Amino acid sequence: MSDVRGDSLLLEAQGVRKVFAGERSFLGLGPRAEVSPVLHGVDLSMGHGEVTGLIGESGSGKTTFGKCLLRIVEPSGGSIRLEGEDWLRVPKDQLQQRRTRFQMIYQNPYACLNPGLTVESHLKETLKVICGITGSEADDRVAVELGRFGMEDKRGAYPGELSGGEKRRVSVARTLLTEPVLVVADEPTSGLDASVKADVLDAMMYARSERTAYLFISHDLDVIRFVSDRILVMYRGRIVEVMEKERIDPDVDHHPYTVRLFEAARSEVPTEEESKALADSASVVGALEGGCPYRSLCQIWQSRGRPDDACVRERPELITLAPHQKVACHVLAEEAGVASPQTPVSSGSLEAEPSQESVT
Ligand SMILES: Nc1ncnc2c1ncn2[C@@H]1O[C@H](COP(=O)(O)OP(=O)(O)O)[C@@H](O)[C@H]1O
Ligand code: SF4
Ligand SMILES: [Mg+2]
Incomplete structure (x- = not known):
């Protein structure tokens, strides 16, 4: 091919x-x-x-x-x-x-979300651990990513407060954040x-x-x-x-x-x-x-x-x-x-x- x-x-x-x-x-x-x-x-x-x-x-x-x-x-x-x-x-x-x-989005992404972290914290944590990015650069990247996924109003929400579709979007957003x-x-x-x-x-x-x-x-x-x-x-x-x-x-x-x-x-x-x-x-x-x-x-x-x-x-x-x-x-x-x-x-x-x- x-x-x-x-x-x-x-x-x-x-x-x-x-x-x-x-x-x-x-x-x-x-x-x-x-x-x-x-x-x-x-x-x-x-x-x-x-x-x-x-x-x-x-x-x-x-x-x-x-x-x-x-x-x-x-x-x-x-x-x-x-x-x-x-x-x-x-x-x-x-x-x-x-x-x-080279990343995988798992069949059950819920298992990968920490119930004690907000949407924003999940994204920031990913940037910090995987890309070593913190501070204002992380703030900017997270804001852009939340916008792309239409989740600006969910930045402070915990996984338990999200619908099934929103949880999937967080999981996908986390994966794509690391490019x-x-x-x-x-x-x-x-x-x-x-x-x-x-x-x-x-x-x-x-x-x-x-x-x-x-x-x-x-x-x-x-x-x-x-x-x-x-x-x-x-x-x-x-x-x-x-x-x-x-x-x-x-x-x-x-x-x-x-x-x-x-x-x-x-x-x-x-x-x-x-x-x-x-x-x-x-x-x-x-x-x-x-x-x-x-x-x-x-x-x-x-x-x-x-x-x-x-x-x-x-x-x-x-x-x-x-x-x-x-x-x-x-x-x-x-x-x-x-x-x-x-x-x-x-x-x-x-x-x-x-x-x-x-x-x-
Ligand atoms: N860790 C494992 N040990 C033994 N068999 C496994 C393991 N993982 C998957 N299998 C077997 O491999 C086959 C294919 O599974 P899987 O790749 O999950 O299929 P699909 O994703 O198409 O549903 C199944 O018969 C499954 O039981
Ligand atoms: S798919 Fe059917 S027709 Fe084709 S080789 Fe297999 S048995 Fe034969
Ligand atoms: Mg499968």
Whole structure:
């Protein structure tokens, strides 16, 4: 994926893998339970100021990927370069200091707010601890930030006196105050009603510096479409589709899983069948015997699949289906007349992957 802005890449992640070690039994005695591979080699490149949306339903590995990029969770394999630097070689004791430029907005930002500090104190504390800025310079920066987020009248309020949307805005304001170049925003609008959601999104998009890039994680396709230059669709730890802005359109050909996500986003209230299908797709981990991981839920396969199809034999890799679009699907590749690169899966479930990665 190229840097659409033409300047040097902010982030180049290749083949990022994560395998969580299983828990030991009671008192740490006995063998570990089975390891659980969560990311199976995820690539992402981003330029400064870009917004990449990462979508997939609960349990697909979105948060783990975001945390691996920032080394909040250590990846088990792959490579990550941030602003050209080999990020995986940065010593652990330097990570905290470096992360001021690479930050995460957590799914539950409330936990990060101190109930005994006012909004203004939260912002000043952040400037002091992270940027070493105090006094009149801090006063000025905080005043500007409160203005950007429309929170001037809340400067003296404590978290307990704020609405859900206001708490999110404080959390976002704190993050942007330090002028990071990359923010991993994990479900920053989940649980908010529509108007508050739009409000928080607006604040996030317009209060950032022009070099601040977002990896915007959500299971809400509508939100992601609104903000993104590019969308990655993740299914069980693999990217099954990449759409640049030009292809973020429900009416063009998409991976069957993306189609399902578009359909769920279109219906205001998901039907019982859709809810069940989406829940099922998150819970069938390990149930397949090779081939395409999405097969058991795939509409195309269900309507015309045969036992000797490539869908059964080989795992599809991402291929360029159209300008600005990559898809991991044998049938779409064939229909578009593109040779589908394949990864043979000799036997066993998805968990029986070739594994040169360490288990952490
Ligand atoms: N610390 C951990 N230890 C073991 N398994 C984990 C850990 N964190 C996440 N997982 C597992 O990784 C999978 C993906 O989780 P997550 O990245 O949170 O998905 P998402 O953000 O898409 O909902 C889930 O099955 C989850 O249980
Ligand atoms: S490769 Fe086959 S099973 Fe997988 S998504 Fe495409 S059509 Fe469906
Ligand atoms: Mg998550």
